[in-house]
Amino acid sequence: MKGFTRNNIKLTYTSVPEFYINEKKRTVVCKLHANVATPTDETYYRGISLRSFSVNAIGRAKCSKDDEFDVERGKRIALGRAKSNIYTEAIHNITKQAEKLKYLHTICADFVNKAYKTVAVHDEYVDTLTFPAHPDYKKTVLPLKSGKIIDNSKK
Numbered sequence: 001m002k003g004f005t006r007n008n009i010k011l012t013y014t015s016v017p018e019f020y021i022n023e024k025k026r027t028v029v030c031k032l033h034a035n036v037a038t039p040t041d042e043t044y045y046r047g048i049s050l051r052s053f054s055v056n057a058i059g060r061a062k063c064s065k066d067d068e069f070d071v072e073r074g075k076r077i078a079l080g081r082a083k084s085n086i087y088t089e090a091i092h093n094i095t096k097q098a099e100k101l102k103y104l105h106t107i108c109a110d111f112v113n114k115a116y117k118t119v120a121v122h123d124e125y126v127d128t129l130t131f132p133a134h135p136d137y138k139k140t141v142l143p144l145k146s147g148k149i150i151d152n153s154k155k
Helices: 071-130
Strands: 010-013 018-022 027-038 053-062
Touching: 010 071, 018 071, 027 071, 053 071
Parallel strands: none
Antiparallel strands: 010 027, 018 027, 027 053
């Protein structure tokens, strides 16, 4: 829907559960399909974000030979297991994406720390050029070996 954004992760089932019943083997299998939507606020997450994805899972219920086979109980057991499995798959996918984001956070933090140290070095250098009272004041300044002079005078 136009203008819709979200700021959380949401798992939504995309179809009704599908049940496969095998009375001979005394099993019930449930298949589930879901979409996992991630934050979509482009103004905040532009350029780096989690990606949305689809996930499928199955759940199985097998009746013990000592118990009476009950289709409805088996469907509920299989559905419960399928729901757990679909969330587990979503957890694995989100965790993989989070690890990549954690790596990006780490390299960004490393750069910021190095940049602050570099700023301090440059600020100290400027102080040696600016303040005659500085112990390392440079009385004589040699010409720069590189750079381009641009005429910026108004005519």
